[in-house]
Amino acid sequence: MKEALFWKDLPDKNVQCVLCPHRCVIFPGKKGFCKARANHSGVLVSESYGRVTSYAPDPIEKKPLYHFKPGSRVFSIGTYGCNLACDFCQNFEISQAESPPSVTFSPEEVVEAMRREDCSGIAYTYSEPLTWYEFVLDTSKINREDNIIVTNGYINEGPLEHLVPHIDAANVDVKGGSEFYRTLCHSPYKNVMETVRTLYDSGVHVEATNLIIPGHNDGEDDLRRLCSELVEVSPDIPLHFSRFFPHYRLTGVSPTPINTLDKAASIAKDAGVNYVYLGNVWERDTSTTCPSCGTKLLDRTGFSVRGPAFDGTCPQCGAKLYGVWK
Ligand code: SF4
Structure with missing residues (x-):
């Protein structure tokens, strides 16, 4: 504590x-x-300071981060609790737990474990890292390598600005509009795109995820709004549309049809998003292509990348791709 x-x-x-x-x-x-x-x-x-529910070395692609040191391994670690209470939570056993787990780590022990596991950085993930803000901050100050947050972005501006200098990369879950946050996350609305903007403007590598839930945030207007807001921050921020599967309190909703994900990808590209990926779906290619000439630059299947290391410059047309590549 x-x-x-x-x-x-x-x-x-x-x-x-x-x-x-x-x-x-x-x-x-x-x-x-x-x-x-x-x-x-x-x-x-x-109370969650140092209280750990899960930890494991993971491919960075699993976060998902596709444009930050592809092919590297990160030490993933998470606690319990969450400042949202989403009906569709995939990790509700830990996010909605009432009491702390018995496993404890100090910040120094997390950094030691990261090195022992031959990982290049630490991903604060599994549950919402902002709920153990002080632990993330203390550990990141010691680590000084790749500190990554996988976050709902639901944080006030002052605390975010205080944390940002210690964070290298983030995947922010941008869920939907005000009605979505109120009815499905049981929380007052915050425009999480503001968090994306603060991170991006501060030089943190950012990617965004949108879980598409049929009947809740899959309307064309919803998707267009989200994409145009993201493009306003930067067209270079990779956008991951993720397939929903029934879970927790939202078992009466069917999985997202694949053609809905395809439609979302098409809307995003029309809106000017340069990098669009589909997640939780194995039937689609998740390779990285050059937004200028369409050349495939990074061959990715599931969580693994193949082929020669990519240095961020398209060998075909010379375009520089957004990301941290080595
Ligand atoms: S304001 Fe947010 S972080 Fe603070 S106690 Fe409430 S839910 Fe938790």
Whole structure:
């Protein structure tokens, strides 16, 4: 446990957490919406600090990050709790857990494990890394190599700006519009594209993911809006459309039809997104092609890349591709 950053004293030993848009007011002895931060006698504490639910070396493509050191391995680590409560959560066993797991790591031990596993960096993933913000920050300060967050981007601007100098790459889950966040994530709306913009403008390598759920965010207008907002930040940010499968509280919805994903990819390309990928679907090519001349530059199947290392410049037309390639 560690005293949290970003909170305010209120009368009668109540506190307000200002890390994310929930801005929870927490009475003594109670927890915030994310279940990971609690009021201990008038002090906001990160109860998830160092509490680990899962860890493993992973291909970086699994995050997914396709334009950041392709073919490398990262040490993935996650905690419990989440500041959203999505009905479709794929990791609800840990994201909605009430109490901390018994496995603990110090920041130094995470860095040691990363090196022991011959990984090039650390991915804070599996559950929402922003709920153990202080642990991510402390570990990233020690690591100084590739610090990666796989995040819902649901964070207030001040805490994000404080974290950004220590982060090298991010995949941000951009879910949908205000109705989507209210009804399916049970949370007030925040325009997560603002998080994408802050990361991108700060020089962090960014990719975005959109899970397409039939009947909820698969309308052409929804997809066009999302793509044009992303292009406004940068047409170079890779966009991963991910296939939904029924899970948790959303078991009555069918898996996303493949032709819906194809339609989304076509909308994204029309909107000017330079790099569009389909995830959770094995029937489609996920190789990287040059946006200028169409040459295939990185042969990718599932989570593995084949062929010679790519240096970021198209040998055919000389175009420079967005990414960190070595
Ligand atoms: S991080 Fe947790 S405690 Fe803090 S405002 Fe968000 S949901 Fe509430």
